[in-house]
Amino acid sequence: MALLRLVLFGLFEAMHNSTTTVMLIELFPAHMRTTGSAIGYNLGAALVAGPGPLIAAALAATGHGRALPAVYIAGVALICTAVLWRMLPETRERGLGLEGDHSVRPPTTPKQNISVPS
Numbered sequence: 001m002a003l004l005r006l007v008l009f010g011l012f013e014a015m016h017n018s019t020t021t022v023m024l025i026e027l028f029p030a031h032m033r034t035t036g037s038a039i040g041y042n043l044g045a046a047l048v049a050g051p052g053p054l055i056a057a058a059l060a061a062t063g064h065g066r067a068l069p070a071v072y073i074a075g076v077a078l079i080c081t082a083v084l085w086r087m088l089p090e091t092r093e094r095g096l097g098l099e100g101d102h103s104v105r106p107p108t109t110p111k112q113n114i115s116v117p118s
Contacts, residue, residue: 023084024036056072
């Protein structure tokens with residue numbers, strides 16, 4: 001049973017880390033990508049995850065049920081998802097290169113070999 005729990009934890013952790021990394025890379029131009037993603041990630045972690053254990057321990061100490069800390073964590077996740085859904089820009093057609101301005105790339109089309117009969 002413990003192995004199943006570890007596998008499930010690893011699965012959810014992998015989903016979280018892979019999507020967070022891609023999202024942070026796409027948000028910033030190349031010349032400030034490392035700084036922007038580091039400040040954004042760590043500031044968010046300090047504001048949300050920093051007081052999280054203290055709040056969860058206080059909720060558990062109220063005696064209203066052992067699931068109350070889990071409800072708190074799920075509520076924070078739901079709020080964060082709603083905010084990100086609303087505020088994150090669409091980056092599907094943006095380049096990730098050194099242009100720095102996230103200029104839109106023209107859609108790529110496959111080259112066609114057109115032969116002209118002689």
